[in-house]
Amino acid sequence: MEATQKRMKTAVDAMIDEIDRKYLRDVQKKMFVCSSKCCDDKSLSREDVESCVDRCNTTMKGAQMTLEKELGELQGQLSRCAMTCYDKLVQKYGPDPNKYSESQMMSFNEQLEKCVSGCADDHIKLLPKIKQRFADSLR
Template sequence: MAFMPQSVQDVQKAMESMIEDIQKKILIPKQKEAFLCCAKCCDTVSGPRDLESCIMQCSKPSADSQKVIQQALGDFQERFQRAAMRCQDEVKDALGFEPSHSDQARAQSKFDSCMELAGKEFLQKVPKLKADLLAALQRR
């Protein structure tokens, strides 16, 4: 298993915590609202088409919220992956054609340092990401 710098692990933990918090504060209440709305559809509509339409309408806010979250998390992950690729490129540029073991060890150390810095940078972005997501979801 590859070494994962502490700051990268910290980003992962912060993201997991953020997602859990958003689920508790926003998603679960929206899902509950959608289920209750769907139950009312069974009592108030006159036919199968109306029922399907009513259920789709009830589920839309929850589905839209999921899309917002998936988009934001996907964008964040892509940016983090680009930072990792930048670290890889820096190491590749520093290595020669047939690197010695010591060159490879230095390159690995350089990569680890670069990833540690990237992790610290992205860890600082998590609170804004959470605030932006909460604001976007509360408007829905």
């Protein structure tokens, strides 16, 4: 299981790094430049400057929310897939793992690992589409 989790984490981290480099840094730079300009007009009240800075942050906040939503959905789908693997094996071997023989337990764990690994592979294949939807959301 650890190898599968590591493979999934590595793939997601690589996607997030690419999104950061390709998209988020530009959005963040624009946010900082915009926020800086809010401070140029010394005649503005503190509240007006805060409102201006908040408006500058809107795109970045939206981008972060979009990415968090996509990653949350991916995590939920992956969890449901893994749970389906577990449920199928419980149906095959019985509801009480404490009653499994040693060979049944080994077989259960091997099959669970294989199935969950398949879930990870399927969800890693979804990452390019997630990245594309994120990019499209910034346009």
